[in-house]
Structures are given as C-alpha cells and as structure tokens.
Amino acid sequence: MNIPVLASKLYIPVPRTKVVFRPRLIERMNEGLERKLTLVSASAGFGKTTLVGQWADGCDRAVAWLSLDERDNDSTRFFLHLIAAVQSIAESVGKSAFTAFESSQSPPIESVLTVLLNEISALQFKIVLVLDDYHLIDSERIDDALLFLLEHLPPQMHLVIATREDPQLPLGRLRARGHLTELRDIDLRFTPEEAAAFLHQAIGVDLTADERVALESRTEGWIAGLQLAALSMQGREDIPAFIRAFSGDNRYIVDYLAEEVLQRQPEPIRRFLLQTSILDRLHGPLCDAVTGQAEGNVRLSDLEKGNFFIVPLDDRRQWYRYHHLFADVLSAHLKAEQPDQIGSLHRRASIWYERNGSADDAIRHALAAKDFTRAADLIEQACPTMAKLRQEATLLRWLKALPDELVRRRPVLSVWYAGALLTFGKSEGVEERLRDAESGLESTAELHERPDIRSASAVKIFVDEAEYRRLPGSIAMYRSALALMTGHVIDAMNYARLVLNLMPKEAYLKRGAASALLGLTSWTSGSLDEAYRLFADGMADVQQGGYISDAIGGTNALADIRIVQGRLRQAMSLYERGLQLSIEYGDPVMRGTADMYVGMGEIHRERNDLQTAMQLLLKSEEQGEHTGFPQYRYRWHVAMARIREAQGDLLSALDHLDEAERFYVGDLFPNVRPVAAMRAKVLIAQGKLREALEWARAHGLTARDELSYLREFEHITLARLLLARFRSDREHSFLQEAIGLLERLRQAAEEGERTGSAIEIMIVTALAHQMNGDTPAALGSLERALTLAEPEGYFRIFVDEGQPMEVLLGAASKKGLAPKEYVGRLLEAFVRIEGKTSAQPAANHSLLEPLSERERDVLRMLRTELSGPDIARELMVSLNTLRTHTRRIYDKLGVNNRRAAVRRSEELDLL
Amino acid sequence: MSETQRSTESRHDEYYEIRIKGHLDARWADWFEGMSLTREGDGTTVLYGPVADQAALHGMLRKTRDLGLALVSVIQKKKETNL
Incomplete structure (x- = not known):
C-alpha cells in the first residue's frame, strides 16, 4: 500500500454519553435512504457528526464511515481511504482498485471508480457511505470524482455527506430530480x-x-x-x-x-486542554509527551465522560480528537496566553511521533515547530521509502516547506529534490539542485582534508550515510536523464557511463536505470543493436533488483527497437515474455500488462489478423488503464488508428490519432513516429493534400534535408506527399524529388540495419517507379522488399498501399517474382477485403448488421448535446442499459466513441 | 508574518471590511492575521485590514465559518490613508 490507511479515520464516532435522541431527524435520514444522497450541510457546532453517528449506529444497513482531514486533498489518499472504508463493510470490494493505486502513482480516478462501482453493484446487500467533514476537501479532482460516483451510483449504495459548506455538486439538479435529502442549520438546531x-x-x-x-x-x-x-x-x-x-x-x-x-477548570486540566490543542489526534502517551504531565489516558477518558467536546476515534478509546470548533477556541487561547510555548509543544509531538514510527506526523510537527533542521533530518530519512512507494508528490511538498537555503546546503536532500522534479517531467531547477549537491560534497571533502577546522564548524549536512556515499553516482544518473530529456544525447550517454563506473554492483536499480538510459541514447542516435543490448542489460538488473513492473515496461522499448529492425517475431516473443512475467508476479494484475496486449495487437495487425488485433486491444482495455504505463493510452489509440486504417476507415483512424496526440506524454523514448506525421500519412491517403502540405511546412521538411533516424518516418511520409502531389499536378519535379529522397532514405536505413524502415521505403520507391512508368525498376524494388518482409510475415505494410500495390503485385505474380507463394498470399489479402482499399470505402457500404429500432433511438440522442445520464432519463432506461445500447451501436458502426458514431451515422445516412 | 514582508506586500493588497455578528474577543486578532478588530455598538464586530488576494479573503471567510460566526457583510474598501 502506498499510504497506510488510518483505521481511526474509518471509525464511526458513536456518541457514548448524554446525547439527545432526535427521532425527527433520524426518521428523515432513514427516508433519505431511498434517494441517492443525504446532505447534512450546517455550520460548525450544529451536531452533524453526532447526529449522523447516532443514525449510523441504529441504521439497518451496513455503514462505511470516512472522517476527512486536510491531507485528503491528495486524491490518492482520499480514494485509498474511501475504498478502505467501503471494504470495511464489504470485504469483496476494492481489491482491484487497491492494486490500481499500488501500481501507479496517480491512476485515472474514473477507471478506479468504475471498477469499484461494478464491485459494489454485485453486492447482495445495501450499503451506506458517510463522508464526514467534506468541507475540508478543496480539490476539483475529488469534487469531479464524487460527481462521477453519484451519477453512476448503483442502487445498492447510498451516500451521506456531512459538511460545513455546500459541496461543489450540482445540488439544484439533484434536488429537482428528487435525488437529494437535505438537513441544514434550521433542521439541526435544537427545538x-x-x-x-x-x-x-x-x-x-x-x-x-x-x-x-x-x-x-x-x-x-x-x-x-x-x-x-x-x-x-x-x-x-x-x-x-x-x-x-x-x-x-x-x-x-x-x-x-x-x-x-x-x-472553572483546575490548572492542570486547563493546561492540558490548551497544550494538547496543537494535536489533531489525541492519544494518552502522546498527550503526556506534549504536556509533560502523566495520565493522559485518564484525562481523555474524563473529558469524554464530561461531554467535553471530545470525539472518540476508535472502539478501545485510545485515540480521540477535539471537536474542531473547540480545538480552534483552545488554540486561540494558547496563542494568546503562551505564544512562545507553541514551538516546543510541536517539537515534543514530533519527537513522540518519530519514536512511534510515524514519519509523516513527525515531519508535520517539526515543520510546525519551525525546527527545520529536525524536519530536514526526518525528511532525509524518509526519502528512500517515499521514493520506493512512489510518493514523490508528498516528498516534494515537504521539501518545498523547508527554507530553500537549508535544502541547498544538504547534498542528499538536494539530490532527492532533483529526482522528484524529474519524476514529474520537470527539467527546470534540476541542474541547480544537482550543483548544490556537488558543492556540498566538495565542502565536506575540504573538511576531511583539513581536520583542524573540522570540529570547529561541524555542521551536519546529511544523516543518510549510505545515500551520501552514493551521491556522485546518483548525481550522474539524474544528469543523464535530464540530458536525454532536453535532447543532449551525447551528454546523456557520458553521464550514464559515469554512473556505471561509480555505482556498486548491488545498486541494481540505479545501475539498471543507467544501462537503460545508455540504451535510450543509442536508440535515439540510431544504433539499434547496441541500444537493444544495453537496454536489455539494464532491464535484467532492474528485474534482479525486484522492480518487476519496470522490467515489464521496458519490453515496450525492446520490442519497438526490434520492430524498427524488422524483427517482428522477436518483438512478439518479447511481448509474450513480458506477459508471462506479469502473470508470474501479478496479483491480480501487474502494471505493464495492458501495454503488452497493445504491442501484441499491433503485430497481429501487421500480419493482417485484424480480428485478433482488435480483441487484444479490447482485452488490454479490460485490464484497466491503471495496468498500463503513462504512455499506454497513447499507444492504444495509435494501435487502434492503424487497425481502422487497415479497415479502410480513415475518419475513425484520424479520430484515434487525435486522441493519441492528446494522451502523448513526452518520455525518454525517442519519438520516432510522431503523431503529426501519422496523421499526415492518413491525410495523404484521403487526398487532403493541402493539409498534408501544411504539416510538411510546419515541420520544416524538405527533400533535401540531411537525414537522421529520428526524422526517418517524417521523411518517408514527405516522399508519399511528393508522390501524391505528382499524381494530382503531374508536375514531374515532385516525382524526381521523391525518388531521390527515397534512395537516400534506403541507403541510410540499410546502413543503420533498420530493416523495418527499409521495407517501407522500398515499397514506396516501387510505387514511385511505377508512377514514373518504369515497371522494371518498380518490380526490382518490390522484390527486395518482398524478400526482406516474407520471413517475418509482413502483410499490411503492402496491403495498406491499396490498389496501386495490388496492380504491382499482380504484375509481380505474372512475372513469377520470388517469393512466389508469399506474393500469392498478399494478393489474396486484397481479394478478401475487396472494395475496402479505396481511400474512403466506409461511406460506400451500409452496415453488415442493421441497427435495431431502439438503437436508432439511442443514436438520435447521441447526436444531441445531452449527457449520458440525461439520455438514459430521456429514454427511461438505466445508465447500464444505455451503455449496452451504445456499445452495440459502436460495434455495428465500427467506431469507438460518440463523436465518431455521430459522424459515421451521418456518412451512412442512417437516420 | 514579519513587518518587512508586510510593507513589501501592502502595495498590492486590497483592503476589506468583514462584519460579523457578536462581539469577538481581541485574542482572535491573531487568528485573522493582520486584521484590526473593532467591536461596534450594534453587537457586531468589524475585521478590517489588508488582504493579499481573493484566496486569502476566502481563507479568512473560511475561518469565520469554522468558528460558527454569522457573517453580516464583506466590503472592499479603499485603503484608509487614501480617504
């Protein structure tokens, strides 16, 4: 688990003493169970928690409770606790959702919630979820997720929100639809x-x-x-x-x-109340540590019996908190009466928490005490764990709370700072932090050389000795990542080599990362064999260090490299091995699994098994987005676009490419097939030459450019554009330019042993010669492509070229060009998808399976501006039924989203 | 908040007058950082002072909410010295 779940946050604070029973309110809350949401929205001190606790205690449904605090604005923490709360009453719920959080720092909330809601809707009994103190949440992300939850709430579940201010939900709409029961100031005040x-x-x-x-x-x-x-x-x-x-x-x-x-309180009790007001949770020994008194347990128990604004947080009466309003009053008195005490009270709390193993609280109180040296020590000790748990966000928050000059003096902290920035894809400030760390290292080195001044100015600048000794290696590693991120490949390479020299053998993760970085630099500069070897070495180390998921993720890079090299078989077995690894270690699903399915789908597509390709993509979607790496969505949409392209559905292909662009997050992999270029390729196929031309201009592409591996795909696409222009304008210079460019591209690809690229280049070259009327040259080029492609089972790379390729292959067949049997199979592929190879075939044929009357109704609604839930209401069906309908419509139309469905239905004139 | 910080910030500050129901004890002045606190004859209390930006203003209103104080009015004022 990334963040430990605090049981005290899930405890239903059932009042034990002297509570007025309020049947009129309890009754209203019981009636409210018929609706989706009960909102208890009233000012501080109106007895919200008491009322809801009392109601929950007597409620005939199982009640899950979550007391919120400010730290829950971290949405991961919020949802972990929310899931844990539901799990406390429904054991079967939440396992996959937890996994989602384990495997990714911030999985897409909607996908996690969908899994959770599905599990809840399978429950045989009804449940209630109470969110208490929701006013402490000030996060748009959580508000949105809550709305999503409400809109998809299964009938098994009821939500109660207690808050001091109305939540950011469309209350008017909920009210108008009868989904909402409200209890406000006027209802809660005592009659x-x-x-x-x-x-x-x-x-x-x-x-x-x-x-x-x-x-x-x-x-x-x-x-x-x-x-x-x-x-x-x-x-x-x-x-x-x-x-x-x-x-x-x-x-x-x-x-x-x-x-x-x-x-009227005796002095010791008065002091106890004021001094413990700095604590957000009260516990006997902790109170003793802060107040210097004894018997904190007895005091707390007495306060509870005396009805002293104290709320129990567990059954055993070990943890309490003050009523928030009362705590504010106490701390105002403390501030006014003993302002100089506050720092040392916090320091004592910090020490207690440190000894009792809660780094988070210890750091929080040290920061509140403004004891920054102490806070820095604690943070430095917590860093390795936080990094392993991928809690870099919290780490960064702590580091930012420290005075910057203090961080800069401490080399270990400075390096962690740089590392945390890099995990968020931020390059700014990284080098500065690394330099700070280096000058820290130098100054200690000086001290070692001059023992005479050592004792005099022995200012401690680190506490983590082991991490300190590895700093030079860590600094080099982050420099390497930074250099690669900012496009300085040579620097990246040199730093990565330095890491391998500096790091001991057992530093598996860092050595592995350095090898992988070296591999990426080789990849970026086009040395593919070397790239493969280095990256594979790195992944072996990473796996040895126990970072299985990262090793699986590395498969993406290895397979990408193999594909460029034209080794589809090897790429396929890499994905299979990755999947095997994820099955071996995954419980239930390892991160990276979804990526493996996408990769396998991509190879099946190339081999013209579109059905299997599609199934694999759907399968990867079923695994859930959280089982993919950050680039997963992007990869998925690119793969889908290419399947659509193969099906001749270019509009839908463009849609998916647009989506892919949206999801593209720059990582350290070289972006060798930019989405813009893939788009341009589709535009050319559609005959939209003006738009394609704009693309070439915007990216500064010309046939005379110097060639590099990074721009190879763009240049091949440029050659396609030139050919298309020749076809439309009959301007011969375009054709000559294209042929010249393609010849240079072929040489470069062959030199770099990029067989995959070479095959495509030769194919386009063959088409160019054919356009030029030079059939022998065309067939020569085609034959070379065929020879290279046959052993690896390429199909679509030929077939996607459409009718001109069909003609050319026909000619090849007549001439008995080798490999003969392969040519025959390729030609069959054209026959099988007859009528689908023209530029926009989709518009010309009607649906294989016609839409039902009901599906037409739904489709009509999809063309409006109405939201899903609105449509469901309009058609008087459940949201689930609506989803089934839309899913079927999409399948029949061969699309994957609403916009495409609308567009397709217009093309086919279905309504 | 230190004095020096205050003087560098004040050029950008807006001044606000927040009126709440009931007489508020002077010890809360510290709670509403930097605001002066005046108890009026009509049983209300006026908090007056510089507010760095809207976020700070909302933070202050949130504090009145958390104390269960009834809000009477919030008015943006010209800085007193300008009057």
Missing part, C-alpha cells in the same frame, strides 16, 4: 423540547421556563453554544445569575462561555 431535554441531561437540574427561553434565544438553538453553556453551569450555585449575565451579553457565545468553562 425548545430538545434543548430542555439536553439541559436536563447535562446539568441534572431543571431550569425554569424563563431561563430556558433566555438560553435558547441567546444561543438560537446552536448546539455547541448550549453545550458550552451547560458545561459552564455544571456545579454552579447561582444558575439564574449566570443565565442573566450570559443573555445580557453581546459577546460571541463561544468566547464568553469558553472563558467561563476554562476558568
């Missing part, structure tokens, strides 16, 4: 009867009617006010005088009463 019952319970004395009215009108039924008033009256001789004075006073009720209450 005169409830107030009377409460006061009777609390002070054991019956007040006169006048006195009660006086109290009620002064507090306006505000429960916190009445509770404070009751505390102030306990054991008082002259209650009437107290009430008179109180009701005649203008002061903020809490100020007036808290002072009364605090003044």
